Amino acid sequence: MTTAPDIQACAKGLYINGQWRPAQGGKVIDVVDPSTEMVLASVPDATLEDASAAVEAAALAAEGWRNTAPRKRSEILRRCFELMTERAEMLATLISMENGKALRDARGEVAYAAEFFRWNAEEAVRITGEFGTAPAGTNRIIVDYQPIGICLLITPWNFPAAMATRKIAPALAAGCTVILKPASETPLTAFALAAIYEEAGVPPGVVNVITTTTPGPLTAAILADPRVRKLSFTGSTGVGRALLAEASKHVISCAMELGGNAPFIVFDDADLNAALDGAMIAKMRNAGEACTAANRIYVQSGIHDAFVAGLAGRMQALKIGAGYDAATDCGPMITKKAVDKIDRLVADAVKRGAQIICGGQIPNQRGFFYQPTVLTEVPQDADMASEEIFGPVAPVSRFETEDEVIARANDTEYGLAAYIYTGDVGRGLRVAGRVEAGMIGLNRGLVSDPAAPFGGVKQSGLGREGGQHHGIAEFMEAKYIATSF
Ligand code: NAD
Secondary structure, eight states, X not given: OOOSOOHHHHTSOXXXXXXXEOOTTOOEEEEEETTTTEEXXXXXXXXHHXXXXXXXXXXXXXXXXXXXXXXXXXXHHHHHHHHHHHTHHHHHHHHHHHHOOOHHHHHHHHHHHHHHHHHHHHHXXXXXXXXXXXXXXXXXXEEEEEXXXXXXXXXXXXXXXXXXXXXXXXXXXXXXXXXXXXXXXXXXXXXXXXXXXXXXXXXXXXXXXXXXXXXXXXXXXXXXXXXXXEEEEESOHHHXXXXXXXXXXXXXXXXXXXXXXXXXXXXXXXXXXXXXXXXXXXXXXXXXXXXXXXXXXXXXXXXXXXXXXXXXXXXXXOOBOOTTSTTOSBOOOSOHHHHHHXXXXXXXXXXXXXXXXXXXXXXXXXXXXXXXXXXXXXXXXXXXGTSXXXXXXXXXXXXXXXXXXXXXXXXXXXXXXXXXEOSOHHHHHHHHHHSOOSXXXXXXXXXXXXXXXXXXXXXXXXXXXXXXXXXXXXXXXXXXXXXOO
């Protein structure tokens, strides 16, 4: 089988009710290869009529899908996993082309994304209820878990496959029908996956995919339809806040996976090489374009200089290039705007006293690149200590005590991931308990796993995705029946 993606096939239309169709009005969105700045393809720019057709399709399919036997739903989800795995190389290349990430990262994403189907295929047949006696002995209590209804799923560009499957797989396992609105920078992967769902046997209307340049009005219209009962969003905290306000008008259940500002803490007693390996993963997966990316690296004084030297050596060895070039370690950023933001944050940190150890420049080449960069002495009031960098910049600061670093780690509105490296597991667990984050990597630079609950505290979000029951629970409502017999 060829591993080259058929780009035009991925751009053949909106996917509504099992059909591929142009947008009403015929407008399109250009999808740009961030390595070359060239247009890869154009996808339809959906209108309010298209959004309404997607809701109609999801509503039409809802009854049949919720009544499909869990075993049958499970088998379809399992088939999605198998087809994604068979076509992993094609999907990884496609992700590299539209998102820019290095092939190694794209392959990792496809495996992670496919796993949500396998995991939820296994969970689909294990949804159970509860049965008990009221404390007063007067009656019995039955709790049944039912699909919540039509779900609007909105996803970002940084994981075009995984952020979609992390929502679609549990929603389908729970018996819901969905409308996916992927990011307009990376819609091709979402459409390639829709073709796979269709081939796997997902019935028409169960998954609908629409792309648009006007997400605000379209999502507002979808949320205003009383048949839509769930909004599951992954993206920035700013857009999340706006969507929560919109959803509140209709009291719609919301799951929010928002921005992060992960601290990466290295204590003196850490294994230096393990900490460096972990830092490279936590910082450089997707060239730093990850919500879980290490955004602030705090290193204790005794190990600080050796850590900085080791990190700079590793960062300087990274090869910049197009993601789909097999030799590339660090691909381009998603847009010029993203590069400009990184440049602004670096300039601000330097102005406030940070030192550039390596990198710190926009390379003079075509594409949206930024050099892998290490900064030291980054002050806590630098903009990058409170904003997501979302790029290959590692800001290091020195600390002395456990209490000091915990206070600095928690000095943010975010609370998604945090990383702790120490040779003392007791200390690691103690610090993990005090750091305000939904997920902790303790001597590990990677936390994501479909079998574990992914999500944040504070302004990093509401709810959890993945995990034994958490992911599916987001797409179900508990119905309580009181009875006596
Ligand atoms: P974004 O918030 O700009 O966009 C996310 C999605 O929302 C896109 O599909 C976009 O088209 C859509 N959108 C934008 N404005 C909208 C509006 N007014 N109404 C409805 N939808 C709208 O985020 P992004 O730049 O695509 O992604 C990067 C952000 O996502 C970062 O903040 C990152 O931390 C976060 N993220 C979080 C997680 C997580 O699991 N917590 C995972 C990946 C990314």
